[in-house]
Amino acid sequence: MTSPTALFVIPPEIIQHILAFCHPLDVSAFSRTCRAGYNVVYSLNDQYLWRELIIHHFDDPRKSLRYTTSSIPFRYDWKMELQRRIMSSSIVLNARGISDDQLRFALETFISIIDDASPIPRIQAEPSNGLHWLAYLLHQSRLLYRQPPQELKQLVARLSVYFLFSDVDEDEEYAIISPGQRTESRCFAYDLRNYNMDNNWGPYLRDGSVNWLHVQHLMAVVWSNLADLPERWKNVRPPVGLEATRAFSAPDIASQRDWAGVEGTWRRCVCFMDYRDLFSFNFSNVFRGPRNKAYFTENARFREATRLLEVKLKVVARDKLKFSNMDEDLAVCNSLYPPLYFHGVSRGVDGNGALIEGMVKMGNDGAVRYKFNEKVSIHDGTTQWSSEGVQVGSVASAAGVVGAWTTSIHDQGDPVGPFWLWKVSDDFPADAVVDYI
Incomplete structure (x- = not known):
């Protein structure tokens, strides 16, 4: 059996390349196995791993309209954005009681995922990974069917407008x-x-x-x-x-x-x-x-x-x-x-x-x-x-x-x-x- 020490003989860039194909939660679990694992995930001075995780599991924001049509140079904190998404998922799926601040954080994150979705190309359109992830999450959490506080009603309504009739052919309950x-x-x-x-x-x-x-x-x-x-x-x-x-x-x-x-x-x-x-x-x-x-x-x-x-x-x-x-x-x-x-x-x-x-x-x-x-x-x-x-x-x-x-x-x-x-x-x-x- 290969020991953990033998694994880290591999250059960290190769390990990061392998981790890029894993689920972000699995990457987080890997970082907690030992100090060397933590360093591979968090201590390298680049955003390669975070960028690849977002591209593999969501959409490449560099292709979204808000960046391709912007006159401002592209700046994106890949690590922070991925952590926002995973944290928002955890908030709406696992928390029994969600604070107003947590709910606002999650709603703004979910709307940013919609904003980052790649435009439909003129040839051979592919489904958006980010929107597929978000649709599943909203179905599972039933977040939009809860009564929000007054100050968050506009955010909830906006997300509801985008999502309310999703999957009408697959689940008629949500279409009614x-x-x-x-x-x-x-x-x-x-x-x-x-x-x-x-x-x-x-x-x-x-x-x-x-x-x-x-x-x-x-x-x-x-x-x-x-x-x-x-x-x-x-x-x-x-x-x-x-x-x-x-x-x-x-x-x-x-x-x-x-x-x-x-x-x-x-x-x-x-x-x-x-x-x-x-x-x-x-x-x-x-x-x-x-x-x-x-x-x-x-x-x-x-x-x-x-x-x-x-x-x-x-x-x-x-x-x-x-x-x-x-x-x-x-x-x-x-x-x-x-x-x-x-x-x-x-x-x-x-x-x-x-x-x-x-x-x-x-x-x-x-x-x-x-x-x-x-x-x-x-x-x-x-x-x-x-x-x-x-x-x-x-x-x-x-x-x-x-x-x-x-x-x-x-x-x-x-x-x-x-x-x-x-x-x-x-x-x-x-x-x-x-x-x-």
């Missing part, structure tokens, strides 16, 4: 929105107080950053309504799960100029209440109102409409926009992701089209935002609808854009509702549109 959650999300999504000038009539906070709680509720309403569609439409759903959040995972990303993958064919699911119901929910005392959840749980006459639309978009110059004012302060825009302007058409089951004009930009918080208007001719006049949405995940993600629509006039009491916009291939069946109540 519970009746209680659906009611809670309807109450939030159709509460007119949640749409005003302070949040630009969209899922944003006062400081302009994304309100992930709002996005989560909008998403839950749309997904629940899509699940109610007849069997024929069961496959007309947006891609979901952590893999769908990866950069360039949407189909038909053809142009570097179109960094957001705007051009092409999309599907859009729009949900809405009858305006009389919307007004009654917000302002009347029926069902112990206003804005009481009983309006949805005890009202046998309540109906919510779901409209599935085909959308075709094309990137254009800003001066080609005809009816939309998409003013943007270019001085505060991201130079690597300049605003893109687009126009196109939206078509429903009746075949009538609405004109669309809008803009996509990168927010200061790293979230991609869509803003667009629709113009629909009605007899001798026109009505315009305005939409604000957030990309779920990274640039040009398959998961698409979730947001809220309302009128472009923004009068008090105007109707509102959630939408979900996702890209499909250009040969997607054109008849995959529907009106459903």
Whole structure:
């Protein structure tokens, strides 16, 4: 039998190369066998072992968009980052009681893993090791199904938006929105107080950053309504799960100029209440109102409409926009992701089209935002609808854009509702549109 002393006759660089193929916890156990083992793992003055462990078990962060598009030289503490991930795993899997500081540490670590996921290459895409690890961990820990403290709700909601419908084909339990959650999300999504000038009539906070709680509720309403569609439409759903959040995972990303993958064919699911119901929910005392959840749980006459639309978009110059004012302060825009302007058409089951004009930009918080208007001719006049949405995940993600629509006039009491916009291939069946109540 080879003695420990004989093992360490091997150059430490070779031992590190062998350890790089082991699980990080096994490497930690090896370092505790003896002083020589500890020195091999922790005392060499380079980050080779830590770098290789991350690359083998997660994704190479040097390939992620936040580094490949950054003007700042790449600096990454491989050892610290690996230790963060293993420690976060231990926190959510093993701790009976997690402190708020520990939970924040773990949530921020998990979101950084999503940010570090490699973009989908144009040829032979491979699953992300890091996202696979994270999906398994979130399933096992059920972290996102616990009630978080108030100050961490935005972080939990953001991670939930990325993960909530993961593995819907493998585990139907996780694909279902519970009746209680659906009611809670309807109450939030159709509460007119949640749409005003302070949040630009969209899922944003006062400081302009994304309100992930709002996005989560909008998403839950749309997904629940899509699940109610007849069997024929069961496959007309947006891609979901952590893999769908990866950069360039949407189909038909053809142009570097179109960094957001705007051009092409999309599907859009729009949900809405009858305006009389919307007004009654917000302002009347029926069902112990206003804005009481009983309006949805005890009202046998309540109906919510779901409209599935085909959308075709094309990137254009800003001066080609005809009816939309998409003013943007270019001085505060991201130079690597300049605003893109687009126009196109939206078509429903009746075949009538609405004109669309809008803009996509990168927010200061790293979230991609869509803003667009629709113009629909009605007899001798026109009505315009305005939409604000957030990309779920990274640039040009398959998961698409979730947001809220309302009128472009923004009068008090105007109707509102959630939408979900996702890209499909250009040969997607054109008849995959529907009106459903």
